[in-house]
Amino acid sequence: MRVGSFLAFVPVLGAHGIRIIQSNDDGWAEQYARSFHDALIATGHDVVLSAPAENKSGSGSLDLEPNPRKSSCQYDSCPPGSGPIGRNATSPRLNWVNSYPATSMRYGIDTIGPQFWNGEAPELAVAGPNVGSNLNVAVYFSGTVGAAVYAAKARGIPAIAFSGKTTGTLAWDTSPVSQRSLVYAELAAQLTNAVVASGTPYLPDGVFLNVNFPEVSDKCNDASQFKWVLSRINLGVFSAPDVETCGDRRLPIELSVVNRDGCYASISVGDANDKTTAPAAKQAVVLKKLGGLLTCLP
Ligand SMILES: *[C@@H]1O[C@H](CO)[C@@H](O)[C@H](O)[C@H]1NC(C)=O
Ligand SMILES: *[C@@H]1O[C@H](CO)[C@@H](O)[C@H](O)[C@H]1NC(C)=O
Numbered sequence: 001m002r003v004g005s006f007l008a009f010v011p012v013l014g015a016h017g018i019r020i021i022q023s024n025d026d027g028w029a030e031q032y033a034r035s036f037h038d039a040l041i042a043t044g045h046d047v048v049l050s051a052p053a054e055n056k057s058g059s060g061s062l063d064l065e066p067n068p069r070k071s072s073c074q075y076d077s078c079p080p081g082s083g084p085i086g087r088n089a090t091s092p093r094l095n096w097v098n099s100y101p102a103t104s105m106r107y108g109i110d111t112i113g114p115q116f117w118n119g120e121a122p123e124l125a126v127a128g129p130n131v132g133s134n135l136n137v138a139v140y141f142s143g144t145v146g147a148a149v150y151a152a153k154a155r156g157i158p159a160i161a162f163s164g165k166t167t168g169t170l171a172w173d174t175s176p177v178s179q180r181s182l183v184y185a186e187l188a189a190q191l192t193n194a195v196v197a198s199g200t201p202y203l204p205d206g207v208f209l210n211v212n213f214p215e216v217s218d219k220c221n222d223a224s225q226f227k228w229v230l231s232r233i234n235l236g237v238f239s240a241p242d243v244e245t246c247g248d249r250r251l252p253i254e255l256s257v258v259n260r261d262g263c264y265a266s267i268s269v270g271d272a273n274d275k276t277t278a279p280a281a282k283q284a285v286v287l288k289k290l291g292g293l294l295t296c297l298p
Contacts, residue, residue: 017044021122025143029077031170035185050108101143125151128162153272158203180216198289220263231266243283246296
């Protein structure tokens with residue numbers, strides 16, 4: 001058991017376990033993804049990881065059939081010559097695809113996940129947590145967002161992309177598991193469970209959630225210290241008004257949320273067609289679903 005014992009106390013918020021497909025862009029063997037995977041299992045979900053065999057950061061929505069691997073996978077996590085896709089033999093829910101994040105998500109939805117779900121499709125797709133923030137224009141190039149958007153746009157599966165500001169890569173078996181990996185995992189599971197508890201459809205059509213966590217620091221080092229703020233991805237100077245909340249019809253940009261003093265995590269409703277901010281009507285649905293969790297910036 002690699003998960004810190006406090007994960008046992010993550011509130012499930014009345015959620016029931018659902019079928020979740022998970023990907024990322026930093027690679028299947030990156031610790032942030034593994035901690036989140038463990039946290040989803042700990043809160044009762046039926047989750048399968050299908051992520052790139054190595055770091056494919058910055059590959060946006062690229063999607064190409066996987067080629068057989070010649071060299072070993074990231075951090076020596078698979079032997080050389082392991083074929084185009086593979087899995088951890090003793091933990092078969094952990095899978096790699098020798099291609100891009102969006103391709104890994106596609107294989108997870110079509111081929112890998114259904115092997116665990118009696119042929120059924122996932123009910124929710126998650127990506128990350130990414131090593132490093134995905135804010136503003138970076139959202140467009142992010143493979144983590146690319147994987148989530150593939151699920152939302154091409155497959156109509158509600159999807160959430162998670163990113164954490166604290167950087168520094170960690171192999172899956174780094175011991176003890178880093179505090180930042182555990183904090184991000186717990187936060188990501190908390191939001192996932194809030195979305196699940198809000199009932200179906202989990203998200204409006206054609207959107208994804210772009211979630212960014214601030215730095216895990218001396219001041220913000222426990223999931224219970226973090227607060228959630230509804231945000232927008234890009235500056236809205238020429239955009240139509242946002243949903244009305246916190247006494248305003250312009251949401252803060254996510255950059256200003258995660259950089260604010262305090263421990264504020266941003267939740268933006270993204271348009272899966274162009275990865276910009278979704279219109280007010282769709283924001284309103286998410287605001288209603290997550291209202292109890294959200295707070296206003298001071
Ligand atoms: C992946 O590569 C990007 C830059 O290409 C880097 O910023 C990131 O830290 C790398 N991630 C891992 C897990 O190696
Ligand atoms: C595979 O799973 C086993 C057992 O869960 C674990 O000990 C090992 O570190 C994992 N290896 C990789 C590359 O995921």
